[in-house]
Amino acid sequence: MPVSVLYNHTHRLLVALDCIVFGYDEEAGLQILLVKRHLHPEKGSWALMGGLLNKDENLDQAAQRILYHLTGMTNVYLEELKVFSCQHRDPVERTISVTYTALVDIHNYQHQLTEEFEARWFPAAELPDLIFDHNEMVRYAKHHLKQKAALQPIGFELLPDKFTFTQLRKLYDAIYETQLDKGNFRRMMLATGLLVQLKEKDKTGSKKGAYFYQLNTQKYQDRLSTFFS
């Protein structure tokens, strides 16, 4: 076997990054942050926050830099998702794109998103046409988010310290883009053993009121590390 089959040192290419940032808000539901593209081709179209990897940084550093420059957001936990590498995804020249994703509380970042950046939240269920393969990236990120939420309870950091079952269900309704059955959802969530019922009730919704719950943080951490420990 000729080694050249494996090591053809002539194909150097641009490496881009694109960030899929999900935001949650109880009223608005699941949102995705988009920016207006400032470059040809497709200038003026909506796009994910993206840029190219530079010489002096690794991918994690580049992702933070790009997000900051396009949105003003800092301290966002960005998780690497998947590399999009089809040969003709960028019409100008071959560019592979490493996608990053995050799930944040919209309110925590509202003050950072100033006019300067032209970044805007869109409902995750009704996005405009995005440039290149960005709609495909969003589809993949949504699928990943649902899978993650099915395998491990996530998103508690998006809720207040104490929350009602209705608030918790609304979060999962938003992630799954559906209306989950109230009774089933309650049973499943209680079965995880991760929730602590408080004595206090939320009486804003009804006279009878709804108990507040808290996350059993210790148990949650243990669970995330391993269920075999």
Next chain:
Amino acid sequence: MPVSVLYNHTHRLLVALDCIVFGYDEEAGLQILLVKRHLHPEKGSWALMGGLLNKDENLDQAAQRILYHLTGMTNVYLEELKVFSCQHRDPVERTISVTYTALVDIHNYQHQLTEEFEARWFPAAELPDLIFDHNEMVRYAKHHLKQKAALQPIGFELLPDKFTFTQLRKLYDAIYETQLDKGNFRRMMLATGLLVQLKEKDKTGSKKGAYFYQLNTQKYQDRLSTFFS
């Protein structure tokens, strides 16, 4: 903000792929497949199966091509893991590496691994020093495998159609590189509801014998898709 901060179109780089292939065998435990490197630098050292992305292929295609050329293996389900992108990970010139991982039954591939390829299984717990950042890649892949096994039962495809609890525990012992508590493990696994106890017993190990179990394939598939459905 100058757009050039984001789009500096001069940094084109090589994109490599490296494959972490775990193999399981009840006797030998968890193994990792390595090959001898045929190129300078570090020629003759052990390494993961790697190569460069070519012009006419996407990353998934490149991963299959590289694995086939270096090991003779075909039809391996390779899953993208993570991109390693530190600036100086390759001493010759900047190259980012997209890692892929797989978990296979060693016996299914033994006949494909001929002398020609110099590919060899090593115990996952006792690897030699590998080139570049390949030991770090293996550490990351092992961590990922443990996390995955904690969140969703995996590896049933590595067991015979019917298996004893001892066989199942040995598989998890190998993944976790530990000796799990027999009673706890049995309780946890039965609690998943994924196992069906058969009437037949395995009497090779003791006179009393040990019941065989089967995976409830339907339930397993349902569970993997979502627990909220």
